[in-house]
Amino acid sequence: MADDSAGSRPAHDRGAGPPAAELKHDAIGFLDALVIGINSTSPAYSLAAVIGPIVALVAVYAPGVVLASFVPMLLIASAFYYLDRVDQDCGTTFSWVTRAMGPWAGWFGGWAIMMTGVLVVGSLADVAVGFGLLTVGLDGWAENDAVRQTLAVLLILVMTAICVIGTEASAHVQNALILAQVACLLVFAGVALYRVYAGTGSLDAVEPSFSWLNPFGEGGAALTGGLLLGVFMYWGWESAVNLTEEVKGSGASAPGRAGIWSTVVLVVTYLSVGIAVVAYAGPAYLAENAAEEEFIFAQLATEALGGWDWLVLLAVSTSALASTQTTIIPASRTALSMARRGALPAPLARINPRFRTPDISTWGVAVVAIAWYLVVNQISENALFDSLTALSLLIAFYYALTGVACAVYYRRHLTESLRNLLLIGVGPLVGAGLLFWLLVESVGDMADPANSYSGTSWFGLGPPLVIGIFIVLVGILVLAAQRLAGGPFWRERRGVADPVLVPGAHRGPGPGEEG
Template identity: 45%
Template sequence: MSELASSSDSTALAPPRVEGAAVDKGLRRGALGLVSSIVLGVSSTAPAYALAATLGFVVIAVGVQAPAVMLLAFVPMWLIAVAYAQLNRREPDCGTTFTWAARAFGPRTGWMGGWGIIAADVIVMANLAQIAGSYGYRLVGLDSLAESTLWTTLAGVCWIALMTWLCYRGIEPTARLQWVLLAIELVVLVAFAAYALVAVYGGTAPAGSLMPSLTWLWPSGLEWSSLTEAVLLAVFIYWGWDSALAVNEETIDPARSPGRAAIISTVLLVGIYTVVSIATVAFAGVGTEGIGLGNEANAEDVLAALGATVFGDDLAGRVFETLLLLSVLTSAAACTQTTILPTARGTLSMAAYGALPERFARIHPRYLTPTVSTVWMGVVSIAFYVGLTLVSENVLQDSIVATGMLIAFYYGLTGFACAWQFRRSLRSARDVLMRLLLPLLGGVFMLVVFVLACVEYADPAYGYTTVLGVGGVFVVGVGSLLLGLLLMVAWNLVAPAFFRGETMPRE
């Protein structure tokens, strides 16, 4: 009861807001520079894993114009990154969408924005853990264990526990590990693209290969349904760069560096995705047999399907093929770690302002990291992963796809929050563009993506499961938001001060 009482004490939790500064929550200040923030932003998207698991399905939907879809999906991500950067300059708070949406539209909207981040991160943790567990076995030649649900789940749980422990121990060790993991990913992806393009232009690529064309970069002539499906997939692979904003209170120059890191991260990602997708499509082609990207047997892991053929069977090729497996493993592991970071800091911020129990705001006296928030993120992720695995792997797969709806929800909300917050403080043409028009366009785009996802995913023919004649992906996505709504109502009954607007920093 003492925690609940202190959570409702608006005097203790409502200091004046200072422009360009965050309320001190006890995190380690100045721990990260701009480059480290960029590393976190890029690694959080898991580029190697994202390409391996998504590119094949994009090609099946739109053929050789997969690179065009990568460019198209970049546009809303960049627009939303601009919104994040502008809001962060005004109020660099680790609660990000929660804090900014609450400031713009009220506590209830902010709470749902925070919940959107939590739900999306918990759901995707299950997939990341599964991939890390499976690839860990493959890397050491234990393919039979990689195919075992029991052993893969056990390894996945160990990965989550390990990454939770690393996040608990401090932001600096986490950042140092991310440098190493991302370096492995990028070296292997660059080598993969280089080997593939050299083979194509040198005439040594296998039958079915194609010469790259500028027409691949423009989505003309595509059917609306195919383009929609491909964009929904591509939006998912860009998700994660906002982790750079979630550590803003631990960054040097917290009002500017995190926003710059987010924008730079999205630009780096579009470069990586476009180049690798061009190289992959050119080398493998879009045929439905063999290594062709139109072959559905290759779609779940394009990089593994092509690795041996791209790198060849000489010593260097075998080394890079092994590194390719390692890159997907490190990609999933890095993303697991950088998924825990923003969620723990989001719940820390929510608790600091009375939107969650006060215990979630506790900080370790030595490591200066959120203790309860970090541990709870790991525990809930493990419980969700194991629970869905026991129920059905099909449900697990559908839940992962459903994260796209949650991403569109809280990204779009952030875009609208930026436009609304700055609507009365536009002092120049640049302000009108950067603080109003671009964020508003990003919000509208994400709203359209959310609506299209609802329509697409509600189709019972989509995904692996159905519930009462409705697609299981839609049920998981909308159900997650409804669960958040119920939890918000319950917390409002217990500690209403936040929902009365008494605990947020005063203007």
């Protein structure tokens, strides 16, 4: 495949002329992209959902596991940054892996990204609605499945409409939500730590210690389980890079920088609040209430803040609300990228001529996500949690694939400088290796039905693994249908990075080297 990454815009924008409608270039700035990347991880919700289970596994060493989970994320963020420099395509992993490793691997990378959106959007909306109702004192509505699910579906539709109306509108909503979320989290952390040192806490408080940052404190098996949860905490930061065609300064890799900085902001936030939670509640209390998942924050808010507990409830609600919207972005942009290359049905490539956003792919992701949410809820509430557990398989897969693609795509330039070797080659490969290891560990863990939320066997396996296998099988069927339809996409060959765009490289011949 002749490498056509010589420009700052994706390949479909060059050549015979621009298409009838394009994504709106320079729609948002670096800070907007950074906020979207942070909000996509749903910080408050992610903390609430996993801090209890992590403490149950590793006790006071939970902050160390949170820090250790950051390492593969930072290494993969480096891969996103350098790949975005040479191929600024909203399909990110799909486009990059296709260029580096061929269309089959690229297709499955894109499919994994789309399916993460389908699996998680309904759950995020459910949490946003539930905590929102608790915030305003409507506990009865929050406990009513019909009311909560109806409101969750309406919320998804509203957030999808905002995504379609425009990237600027999405960014404005995200900026407001991140301010409310971070402010609430900092108030909680500050009050909790003050009461720990003042000795006025109502639980078995423990003063923080530097030893808590040791991820190996409880041994290898506990660390593995904690890292799996940690990967979920950080997942989503790359939404900033999915907006690469719509961010100002794309030629200077502003989206890639936003992705890296979002992981840094996240690790600081997670460590600060995580230490405060463990210190105030104590490991025994958190371990006993680990099964409460996100509602552990509601309990701690009441204990630490008293009548101001609504602040933490609001933080979790706005966190899930923001992520409901931002999680649609990578799925819809990936679908758009795949469709315009001929890897998915052509209608998904339609861009609204007025709003210049991918309206059909955006609404398509939302409709499938709503259907998944409603169907799985009919099975059981635990089945919905099992579908979230299956996320770790997809996340680890496409992140690891991106890390490998970075080293492969830059393979002829890795020895040109020490920076290239470490940041573009070794780092992403180490990150990919860690994630592939976690993927294998996840499969083994999910095979046991006892490790699932449902605690039941589906075809002799745990429900999360069955859900993961189901997604792969559906993907194979869709891929087969597209392959039979033919098209130039399936004849693309592996390429290498354009030497002109390689950091620190000498100005070599133009693009077009073939692997």
